[in-house]
Amino acid sequence: MQDIVFSKTHKDEEFFKYINLIFPSRRIQNILLIIPPDADSSMFNYNTAKRKRYWNFPPYGVGVLASHLRLININVSIINLNNLVLKKSQNSNSEHEFNFNACIRTELEDKISSFKPDFIGLSCMFSQTHKSTIKVVELVKEIASRVPIGLGGVHVTNCLVDSKTLKTFTEDFINVDVFFTYEAELSLKSFVLAVNDNSNSKEVGQIILNHKGNQLKLDRRLLPGEEDLNIIPALDLMEIDDLSRNGKIGSFYSHLKPGTLLATSLVNRGCRAQCTFCSVRNFNGIGVRSRSIESVIDELKILKYEYGINHVMWLDDDFLKGTERTLKLFNEIIRQGLNITWDCTNGVIASSCTEEIIAAAAASGCIGLNIGMESGNSKILRDIKKPGNPDTFLRAAEVIRRHEEINARVFLMLGFPDESYEMIFDTIDLSKQMGLDWYNVTILQPLPNTPIFDAMLEQGYLDIANIDFGDIRYNSGAYGKHRKKAEADNDLLASDFKDAFKGKDMNTIPTRSELDHIWAYMNYHLNFGPLFLEKRPLKQLQKLQYVTNISDVIAPENAIAMYFQGYLQFKVNGVVEPTLISVLRERLKQSSYWTARFNDFGLDPNDLLTLNFPVGTQ
Numbered sequence: 001m002q003d004i005v006f007s008k009t010h011k012d013e014e015f016f017k018y019i020n021l022i023f024p025s026r027r028i029q030n031i032l033l034i035i036p037p038d039a040d041s042s043m044f045n046y047n048t049a050k051r052k053r054y055w056n057f058p059p060y061g062v063g064v065l066a067s068h069l070r071l072i073n074i075n076v077s078i079i080n081l082n083n084l085v086l087k088k089s090q091n092s093n094s095e096h097e098f099n100f101n102a103c104i105r106t107e108l109e110d111k112i113s114s115f116k117p118d119f120i121g122l123s124c125m126f127s128q129t130h131k132s133t134i135k136v137v138e139l140v141k142e143i144a145s146r147v148p149i150g151l152g153g154v155h156v157t158n159c160l161v162d163s164k165t166l167k168t169f170t171e172d173f174i175n176v177d178v179f180f181t182y183e184a185e186l187s188l189k190s191f192v193l194a195v196n197d198n199s200n201s202k203e204v205g206q207i208i209l210n211h212k213g214n215q216l217k218l219d220r221r222l223l224p225g226e227e228d229l230n231i232i233p234a235l236d237l238m239e240i241d242d243l244s245r246n247g248k249i250g251s252f253y254s255h256l257k258p259g260t261l262l263a264t265s266l267v268n269r270g271c272r273a274q275c276t277f278c279s280v281r282n283f284n285g286i287g288v289r290s291r292s293i294e295s296v297i298d299e300l301k302i303l304k305y306e307y308g309i310n311h312v313m314w315l316d317d318d319f320l321k322g323t324e325r326t327l328k329l330f331n332e333i334i335r336q337g338l339n340i341t342w343d344c345t346n347g348v349i350a351s352s353c354t355e356e357i358i359a360a361a362a363a364s365g366c367i368g369l370n371i372g373m374e375s376g377n378s379k380i381l382r383d384i385k386k387p388g389n390p391d392t393f394l395r396a397a398e399v400i401r402r403h404e405e406i407n408a409r410v411f412l413m414l415g416f417p418d419e420s421y422e423m424i425f426d427t428i429d430l431s432k433q434m435g436l437d438w439y440n441v442t443i444l445q446p447l448p449n450t451p452i453f454d455a456m457l458e459q460g461y462l463d464i465a466n467i468d469f470g471d472i473r474y475n476s477g478a479y480g481k482h483r484k485k486a487e488a489d490n491d492l493l494a495s496d497f498k499d500a501f502k503g504k505d506m507n508t509i510p511t512r513s514e515l516d517h518i519w520a521y522m523n524y525h526l527n528f529g530p531l532f533l534e535k536r537p538l539k540q541l542q543k544l545q546y547v548t549n550i551s552d553v554i555a556p557e558n559a560i561a562m563y564f565q566g567y568l569q570f571k572v573n574g575v576v577e578p579t580l581i582s583v584l585r586e587r588l589k590q591s592s593y594w595t596a597r598f599n600d601f602g603l604d605p606n607d608l609l610t611l612n613f614p615v616g617t618q
Helices: 012-022 046-050 060-071 081-091 100-115 127-143 154-160 163-172 185-197 280-284 293-307 323-335 355-363 378-383 390-401 421-434 451-458 481-487 512-533 537-554 559-573 578-590 592-600
Strands: 005-007 030-035 075-080 119-123 149-152 178-180 207-211 214-218 262-265 268-271 287-290 311-314 341-348 366-374 407-414 438-443
Touching: 012 185, 012 207, 012 214, 030 060, 030 081, 030 100, 046 081, 060 075, 060 119, 060 185, 075 081, 075 100, 081 100, 100 127, 119 127, 127 149, 127 154, 149 154, 154 163, 154 178, 154 280, 178 185, 262 293, 268 280, 293 323, 323 355, 355 366, 355 390, 366 390, 366 421, 378 421, 390 407, 390 421, 407 421, 407 512, 421 512, 438 512, 512 559, 537 559, 559 578, 559 592, 578 592
Parallel strands: 005 214, 030 075, 030 119, 119 149, 149 178, 262 311, 311 341, 341 366, 366 407, 407 438
Antiparallel strands: 178 207, 207 214, 268 287
8 A cells, every 4th residue: 555645735636636536427416325333243242132232323423414415416315224233133033034244235235226326425433333334345345346435434533534543444444435534514515516516626625535545635624614513414314213213322211211212413513621532622623613502403393393202312522511502402492392301421521510500401301411520530630631620520419419300420431541549449439429320430442543542552551553443442332342241141240349459559550350340349339239328219210210221121141230120129119020039049040150249248139029138228
């Protein structure tokens, strides 16, 4: 592969030399946009899909691209292969009947044959989707060898704009003709117009043209403004009312009535924060850009009245930016009588959680939010440039606790460079003081195009020569590393974690394997153990809903979740389901690991029969 030509200014003839090779017909009228499955067949678990455990988010960004393309009279179609495989698994009678790869091939062959695209674009948002996207690109090339292929998305951008990962990434996607970086609505439109009209190419930017290993990169940044952001995605192409039937959207679905249809929306792009582990600032640029409140309300009306959507997950990375704007949005939702619920799965900045904001949020339908805290240690918070300090998080928690209808959770992260046992214990201690509803603990997985990725390379924590893009995924989540261990009947909560801190020099840094034990320790002591102490009826109900979701959907093999599901059934309903007790007994009978954990914490399935729970919990 030759070196890439970097060009912030380029001549038309240089640009069109590549275009004539890639698009000899010089015509783009039909564009097919493809969302690959979140993971390839090697990571996909049929039983997990049947429980509707996998995420199935609307292809919001691709829908926005489609709406912009329609403005220049381009015919657009969308194939959501992630929804396809989840829907096929739901409709199949057995794993033997379901064929992951065959259904993808059939869908692509049929659509390409009928739609006859002049250009095919794919979106790859997450690192875990890297391998899946490679396979879909290869399949598209096999089916339609003469149709040019484009590729964009957050993961694509992160790998292409970082010189340390660019060469490896482009080698993986040798069949891609055009790479789009950053937010692509303006770059895609200008690119299509330039190809079709043979016009001045100076408006084109944020792309890499690729032809047989020869590449031209156009660096000109095209940042969408408010007018561009106000466009509503092409909901009619997005199967918007089908997605939550086949998978999960957001983290708070367990608190909704069965059958509630969910979707997503976006108010702000970008984030005020500069967290070193996050790529949002690099992808969206510095600061926050916002849609008009009128545009957001119009979109919510369409979702509710045309598609039957009654719950929205905000996609924002900084949803509460701007007190006046935020209050205007909440008040308009109320004034319009939309009667929807909503959540902030992606997290909010703690300093924005004032009484005025949280009270208005609750009144407008907020049922859940995550606070991005990550660490309770002041030095780590400074090192990772997290907005806020321990006092900030305690103040936010105090406000949120006054609004019990909001299920409030906290993002915690382990494994930062030079993070000692003592620093991690600061996180545990601060979390306990906050007294919120649940703590989502994950182990740091540095992403390309982030400051912490660069720092860990320099410090020798990462080996760029052996990087595996497909393995860059968080430990949590349906495709996370902890989830894959649980599917192999090796849930970390079944490991020996009771002594995770015992006998340790608190100034030392845990190894990667020790972090797994700390993760399990924190998960139990911050989430499950405190359930015994919860006295508030509404919170007991919320936690029963969530623990039931863990036990039935997320981790049905988890004996600790089963036990606490029974405990909360008793606290909320006054009775424990007999079948749950029998299933729990069988699980313990089959697993010496779970039996050992029950012995560690004085738990016994007979507690659910006698209603005589461990001392000090009543």
